[in-house]
Amino acid sequence: MGGGPAALRENKGFLSAQGLHASMMQRGIRIGLTTVYRALSAADRRGGSKQSTHAAA
Template sequence: MRRKTWQRDAVRDELEQQSGFVSAQGLHATLVTQGTAIGLATVYRALADLASDGDADSLQSDDGETLYRACRTDSHHHHLICRQCGRTVEIEAAAVEKWARKVASDNSFTHEYHVIDIFGLCPDCAK
């Protein structure tokens, strides 16, 4: 049985506050800076639980960190992210949304959600 603790709530709330993907360490640092005394291991555990409950997406960044994002099934958007400076551009993806839903239903998968993000080098960092 999963118990309700203020730590889990704090992690969930802070994750929902974030616009994009965050690392466990980053989220922990944010919480601590805000005056929330919470252990790093607890943040890792809370995020792992959120991800396995389907309340968060997770993916591996190219430098080996696990990144998390609050799972928004309603209105979510995608990002084009510069891997050098972190600059992001919001992108329209209606066609891809539809494609993702179709792939899922073609394979009889339900409760579909997806992680679609594009990375690259922005013009300024390309030189």
């Protein structure tokens, strides 16, 4: 996912998985929306996301 980090850096503030997917597709990066969700979920579990999308239990 070489262009994913660039797509994230260019977007200030909240970016949905759909928005990230659209940004990557515009850059010519062919990736499925499910793959974007999985990558964001993995980053969240590792503590690599800026903000968790999971509600506190």
